[in-house]
Amino acid sequence: MRRIAYGSALTLALAMPAAALAQQATPPATAAAPIEPARLAAARQVIDLIMPPATRAAMIRSLLDPMLTNIRQGMMQAPVFADAIGRDQRARATFDTFMTRQNEKTMAMLEADLPSMVEAMSRAYARRFTVAQLGDLRTFFETPTGQVYMREASTLMSDPDVAAWQRQMMARSMERVQQDVAAFAKDMAKIQQDKK
Structure with missing residues (x-):
């Protein structure tokens, strides 16, 4: 579940430049629809500007590190979880080790999958923007403001307001999940009881 959340956040963060700049984006096509080679080539150029190949892994890390930290801190703020972990130093150390390993595995997985993610993003841009619109995006990203935007966009997850929201x-999610798990366990116990 956490990896899905990370992937969704990353996709959202990478899609923000296009969403913010596209005023007349073409409607999305189905995944099976063929993509015009010229659009795909133009989209790849935009993605290379947004995520320069030489710095992609570092960009992913700078985007995800603060988000993962915020998730960890948010989990610790959930009363039931904080009570269970907070009082027991061994439990806290075990939790910290677990989270560190999960973060490392998530980062390694994303870094290994960067080529396929970049290709997927290129295809997504190609489906949603015309060659002319992709050219406009390139033009913007090559301006001084576009350069500042690209440099700062990957730091948005570490902004204090975004971090507090996360x-x-x-x-809240931890509280809801615990309530849902308790209700599910109760329902399953009733089913087992009814079988007897």
Whole structure:
């Protein structure tokens, strides 16, 4: 579930430049629809500007590190979780080790999958923007403002307001999941009881 959330956040973060700049984007096509080679070539050029090949892995890390930290802190703010982990130093150390390993595995997986992610993003841009619109995007990203935007966009997850929102969301999510798991366990126990 966490890896899905990371992937969704990453996709959202990478899609933001296009969403913010496209005023008349073409409607999305189905995944099976063929993509014009000229659009795909133009889209690849835009993605290379947004995520320069030499710095892609570092960009992913700078985007995800603060988000993963915020998720960890949000989990610790959930009362039931904080009570269970917070009082027991061994439990806290075990949790920290687990989270560190999960973060490392997530980063390694994303870095290994960068080529396929870049290709997927290129195809997504090609489906949604015309060659002319992709040219406009390139023109913008090559301007001084576009350069500043690209440099700063990957730091948005570490902004204090975004970080606070992520922590609050994770704390609420942990409470909801615990309630849902308790209700599910109760329902399953009733089913087992009814079988007897």
